[in-house]
Amino acid sequence: MAAHAAVPARHHGSLGWAMPAALGVVYGFYAAFVERDGGAITGGDVLLGVVAGVVFAALAYTLGRFQASMPRELRAAAYGALCAASMGYLISLAGGSVLRSAAIALAIGAGMGLATFYIFYERE
Known part of the structure; x- marks a missing residue:
């Protein structure tokens, strides 16, 4: 008797939030680096990098969550x-x-x- 095995669904686990988070960190660092323009690091540069990284990560996470329905x-x-x-x-x-x-x-x-x-x- 042949048994039919069910194909497991693809679950990405922590990749669903880890990839946008990693991309957000890289984007934030790069934004702060570009804003610094070779000068000393200031609090404004760090704040800009954090905000830019968080916004980018949030948008990427949201797009990743809703992409299956599009x-x-x-x-x-x-x-x-x-x-x-x-x-x-x-x-x-x-x-x-x-x-x-x-x-x-x-x-x-x-x-x-x-x-x-x-x-x-x-x-x-």
Whole structure:
């Protein structure tokens, strides 16, 4: 008698919060580093890095929680928008103009959106 084994569901465990937290820490450190601009570390730089990292981690966590309920096109657009907004902010911290920040962020976001759409399309 052949037994049919059930395929276990994929559970990511702590990766659901660990990945956004790690990305938030890296993003916060980089934002503080860019804002420091080679000078001494100030309390404002640290505060900016902490706030930027927490906001980025919260947005990434929220997107990760709701991505399963989104169609792949919307999911890819959301990842592209998150990437574009975060990179645009870092470019503006580095002293780029609003137009330059928006143009580079749009290009990066479009690339991320296309790449994630391809990944989601191939996996589904």
